[in-house]
Amino acid sequence: MSYEFWIGARYAGLARSRRKGGGGDRFVSFIAASSMVGIALGVAALIVVLSVMNGFQKEVRDRMLSVLPHIELYAPRMAPDEVLSQWKNIARMAEENPEVKGAAPFVAGQGMIVRGETLSGVQIRGIDPKLDAAVSDVAEQMVSGELTSLVPGSFSIVLGNYLAHTLGVGMGDTVLVLAPQGSISPAGFTPRMRQFTVTGLFSSGYYEFDASMAFINYEDAAKVFRDSGQTGVRLRIADMQKAPLVASELRAALPPYVQAQDWTQNNRTWFAAVQTEKRMMFLILALIVAVAAFNLLSSLVMAVKDKRSDIAILRTLGATPREVARIFLVQGSLIGVVGTLLGVGFGMLVAFNIGVIVPFIERMLGVQFLPQQVYFISELPSDPQMTDILIIAITSLVLSLLATLYPSWRASSLQPAEVLRHD
Structure with missing residues (x-):
């Protein structure tokens, strides 16, 4: 030394x-x-x-991606009914990419849920309960009821547990769902509304979703929102970090009228703020x-x-x-x-x-x-x-x-x- x-x-x-x-x-x-x-x-x-x-x-x-899809495919220039009639073809083309592990249709819209004098704004997701397990973990997050209770034509609804607490509803109660679009008559504007029965509650652990999100069958959602809802296909991929790259590959492989948006784009503001x-x-x-x-x-x-x-x-x-x-x-x-x-x-x-x-x-x-x-x-x-x-x-x-x-x-x-x- x-x-x-x-x-x-x-x-x-x-x-x-x-x-x-x-x-x-x-x-x-x-x-x-x-x-x-x-x-x-x-x-x-x-x-x-x-x-x-x-x-x-x-x-x-x-927690966000346990509910939200990794990638969403939608065709903004096509009518919702037309998209739903072709979603299997779009999903089949998307699944040719080896990174895509699951696909399911969706109808998304925003509306209001009314119970008595309580009113709350919600994000409503129309899903296929049989296929949704391939693209999200909502079925595993159910605290009451089952996601399979969303049978087409039954007008059943699954609410976040905080949303249900805010509305003061439980299993078997009914709520009124109002879509932002409606019809104009001599009596004035009449919003489109439909009564739903609560058949399940979920808890994702993410407060914003548990307090403002509801799931219904995608066929029922198409009837409620008609031309106002966003319709398409939800995808889950093997590695969520590759979502931007996979979305870019899908844009090149799918028809030009189909657009792909990954989770980093949908939540860009939040993640940019965190960084x-x-x-x-x-x-x-x-x-x-x-x-x-x-x-x-x-x-x-x-x-x-x-x-x-x-x-x-x-x-x-x-x-x-x-x-x-x-x-x-x-x-x-x-x-x-x-x-x-x-x-x-x-x-x-x-x-x-x-x-x-x-x-x-x-x-x-x-x-x-x-x-x-x-x-x-x-x-x-x-x-x-x-x-x-x-x-x-x-x-x-x-x-x-x-x-x-x-x-x-x-x-x-x-x-x-x-x-x-x-x-």
Whole structure:
């Protein structure tokens, strides 16, 4: 071990001094330890926050796509009845793509559900209950009744559990569904309406869907919405991340009157907002690491000032300015490396166990950090990604190394004669 490394490690508090007393060494080691802790806390905070944001995005995405299709095919220039009569041909052409694993028809529209004096706006999805399991997980999310109860002509409806609670309805109750289109008569505008019987309740775990979505048979939906609803084919693919690529391939393979839209387009605003928020959180929390690096710079400057006599003695013994600079480069680098490793270890420990830590804190304090009505999910998810962890670690190391440059140059530029004359 070179003497520069040994001295730098001793100043960083990572090597033991044989000298008795050592008050100056203890002071330098203390400020080095405080810088190390600052870097570790900054790195850990970055890892935990970005892991939670990744987990939040993944959890919400998965819950959304348990109800929504990966890709939707529709023909806006064709009448809904014509699309429904040809949906099997469109599905067969789409299933020639090896990524497509399931297809089912749909009729989508927005309307109002009325129960007594309570009225609520809803997204209504007309589906084929026998084929829907191939494109969504709604059948597995039923908390009451069965999705197969949506028999054509029965005008049955399956509601989200929060929507049913808002309307005050349960199994077997009737609700009135109003379509936004209607007929104009001498008496005025009359909205199109139909009475439905509640035959099931579902819970996707995604509050927005559970509070504003209902399913009916696609043939019944075609009668209610007629020309106003969007009609087409829902697809599920093997890898949801390839949805944009598969949608592009389908546009090229299907007839020109058929359009394909994937889930990233349908929810573009939400996912773009999450990505922007993640970038901003990284920049904001990276300032914590930057402050810790500035603290490291300050501690090294203090160490240089405290060790002026030692530096002068080393120079008189033949140490070159480069060797003196390497001592403080080693000190700062070791503080940065050890602080970064401690931060990565602590951050990953918290990130991988946040599902246990947060509920424990909630029980201790008697609070709920994530009300489902506000944040869509009730549990704090975490998804640590190695790419983020590597970027955070590299950023911390680079800032730490940059913080050592000025103090090292300052130490190497000290003149032994001037220092010893004043001391």
